[in-house]
Amino acid sequence: MRGTVQGYLEQWHTLRLPARKPRTLEREEQLIGQYITPSIGKLPLKALKPHHIAQLLADIAATGHTRTAEQVYVLLRSAMDAKFMAGVQRPRHEAQERRVLTPEEQRKLKPYVMADPRALEILLAWQLGMRRGEIRGLRWQDVDWAARQLHIRNQRQRVGGRDIDHSPKSRAGRRDLPITGDLMRLFRARAATAGYVTDLSDSGLRAAFQRVCARAAVPYVGLHGFRHTMATNAVRGGVSLRVLQRMLGHQSVTTTAAIYAHVDADMIADSVGRAWQCT
Secondary structure (H helix, E strand, O other), X not given: OOOEHHHXXXXXXXXXXXXXXXXXXXXXXXXXXXXXXXXXXXXXXXXXXXHHHHHHHHHHHHOOOHHHHHHHXXXXXXXOOHHHHOOOOOOOOOOOOOOOOOHHHXXXXXXXXXXXXXXXXXXXXXXOOOOHHHHHHOEHHHEEOOOOEXXXXXXXXXXXXXXXXXXXXXXXXXXXEEOOHHHHHHHHHHOOOOOEOOOXXXXXXXXXXXXXXXXXXXXXXXXXXXXXXXXXXXXXXXXXXXXXXXXXXXXXXXXXXXXXXOOOHHHHHHHHHHHHHOO
């Protein structure tokens, strides 16, 4: 195995263990094991050429998994000497715009959410834009009753069949979010002194979101779709992208603008109307 592409990448991956987040390491293992090794893993490293990598990426992209092809490219560019990547083009991946809930759908949904025993978890995503791992990793010690704030300092994710806690992936992810009136009532109803705010697993969270959407007869947009919905609501309400960036925990406002700030037809019509009034 030593001297092969697979052996080299496994050694490279092992050296990264102390510095990388568990979910990132798990994804790297998947990319190496499922995509790179079956294609070029047995090649001697000294025999590896750019055209081998280019063909690997083309084969992955041809199956429709353009995002995976892009991730393999990024991994290999990070791991390999530049000579192996010379002339290899980064695969094109255009992310599809995520579906968000319309204002009418949200009005239909709200009473079903507020009547649900998992209203707290749902509002953390819908009202504050928290990520799945942040909701699961929220501890009672992170609830600041006096300041009416949540201190986002921990994430809990399922990796390799077990739950792992770790800090946010960037400094921007460490942030404070306000506890609004509805949330404060829900927090007080469940208040504890230690442990996690929720006992739900990833699948349990998903089931709670699916349940309320089904009862309200609105589309299930996924847990992350509620985060996108919160961002769109903020933009619709006039929140600046810089403030929204801080709320969502992004390192760059460019990420916030490109991915999370959806613009719908009503927002465009409203902007055109206001612009016309200025003439």
